[in-house]
Each structure stands twice: as C-alpha cells, then as structure tokens.
Amino acid sequence: MNEYQFIAPFYDLLLTPFMRSIRRNVLEIVLELQPENVLDVACGTGDQIRLLSKSGINAVGVDMSESMLNVCRKSNPASDCLLQDATALAFHNHCFDLVMISFALHETEWESAGKILEDIYRVLKPSGHLLVVDYTDFRKTPFYVRQTIRTIEFMAGQRHFQNFCRYHHKGGLDTLIDKEKFYTVASSHHASRSIALQLYISLA
Numbered sequence: 439m440n441e442y443q444f445i446a447p448f449y450d451l452l453l454t455p456f457m458r459s460i461r462r463n464v465l466e467i468v469l470e471l472q473p474e475n476v477l478d479v480a481c482g483t484g485d486q487i488r489l490l491s492k493s494g495i496n497a498v499g500v501d502m503s504e505s506m507l508n509v510c511r512k513s514n515p516a517s518d519c520l521l522q523d524a525t526a527l528a529f530h531n532h533c534f535d536l537v538m539i540s541f542a543l544h545e546t547e548w549e550s551a552g553k554i555l556e557d558i559y560r561v562l563k564p565s566g567h568l569l570v571v572d573y574t575d576f577r578k579t580p581f582y583v584r585q586t587i588r589t590i591e592f593m594a595g596q597r598h599f600q601n602f603c604r605y606h607h608k609g610g611l612d613t614l615i616d617k618e619k620f621y622t623v624a625s626s627h628h629a630s631r632s633i634a635l636q637l638y639i640s641l642a
C-alpha cells in the first residue's frame with residue numbers, strides 16, 4: 439500500500455497534537471486492564487505503541503504500509519512492527535489479551551473492515567478486550583468540525599474518501615461490529631463528539 443508513502447515521515451508531526459488526549463485515554467484503559475500482551479492493528483507510525491511502552495506495556499504492531507512501519511520501527515526499536523494485512527493476521531487463534539485498532543476501519547473497504555474485525559476476534563483470547571478508536575456518527579458534532587474532517591478525508595485521496603463516506607453512510611462501527619462476538623464495556627468521545635473510543639469484551 440503506497441497511499442502513506444509521502445505522508446508517513448510527517449504523519450506524527452501533523453496529527454500528534456490532535457491525538458494527544460485520545461492516545462492518553464487509550465493508555466489509561468490499557469493500564470487499568472493490565473493485559474499480558476497487546477496487538478495494535480494498523481499501527482501506522484506506532485505513536486500509540488511508543489506511549490504504551492513508556493509505561494512498561496509492550497505492544498506488537500502490524501500494518502500494511504512499509505512506509506508507516508519504517509517510522510514505527512525507528513520510534514519503537516524494542517517492539518515488533520510487522521508487515522501484515524489486518525484482514526488475514528498471521529497469528530494463532532486466541533493469543534492476545536488486548537487488540538486495538540485506531541483510525542483504520544473508516545478508510546478500508548466495508549467488506550475488509552468486517553474481515554478485520556472477524557480476524558481480531560479470532561486472535562483475541564476469550565474475554566479479551568478490543569479497543570476501537572474511529573469516527574462516530576456526526577449528528578452531535580458541530581458543522582465546522584464535520585467539514586474539517588471531511589476536507590482532511592477528501593485530501594487523503596479518492597478511494598480513502600469513498601470508504602470514509604460509505605463507512606458513515608452504513609452506520610460505522612455500530613453496524614460493523616458483530617454484537618454476538620463483542621459486548622460494549624465502555625465508550626468515550628473526543629474532538630467534539632466526532633471520534634469515539636469503544637471498549638469491547640470478546641464473547642466466547
């Protein structure tokens with residue numbers, strides 16, 4: 439995937455200031471759960487992995503973009519940052535206590551997003567936790583925030599923008615998540631309610 443080739447070196451510089459409170463929220467949840475092992479699916483530059491490792495939590499990261507992984511490896515020399523397609527994760531069944539995925543489901547094809555969640559379920563231990571950070575429905579989001587997000591997503595390219603629009607049109611994570619496999623434990627909102635952090639427990 440070359441989509442991130444040019445943006446990868448600047449990704450953290452551009453986005454870290456906006457991500458800070460979300461990353462901290464993720465860290466707080468992970469620290470509270472104290473999982474034995476963590477997988478960050480579509481980890482990108484590994485910004486979240488770096489924050490976790492500062493607090494003694496070692497996470498494995500997987501991503502499809504070699505450019506993003508190169509940044510990830512540089513900033514997380516002690517972590518495994520692996521080139522993998524999240525629709526077919528190369529891990530055994532039921533081997534992770536906690537899996538997280540942030541800002542990736544909205545940009546993938548709808549069917550692929552479903553497959554990613556299925557494969558996450560497969561690699562999660564029974565009663566393991568899934569943490570998803572992504573856009574939520576914009577009904578309570580101020581117009582100017584909505585428009586800013588739409589502009590950013592538009593600039594990310596045609597395929598990216600189409601997937602973002604379809605994700606919203608179809609009802610996002612709420613539609614995508616299989617409620618027979620995942621039970622909502624907690625949720626919080628960020629960025630004027632445009633972004634949701636959802637914590638699920640995997641049902642056996």
Ligand SMILES: C[S@@+](CC[C@H](N)C(=O)[O-])C[C@H]1O[C@@H](n2cnc3c(N)ncnc32)[C@H](O)[C@@H]1O
Nearest residue numbers: 480481482501502503506523524525540541542
């Ligand atoms: C917007 S970035 C988010 C990166 C990171 N999770 C974060 O919160 O900053 C989306 C990432 O998802 C990755 N991605 C998209 N589809 C993927 C797939 N099927 N398998 C693995 N990575 C994928 C992209 O390569 C990109 O690095």
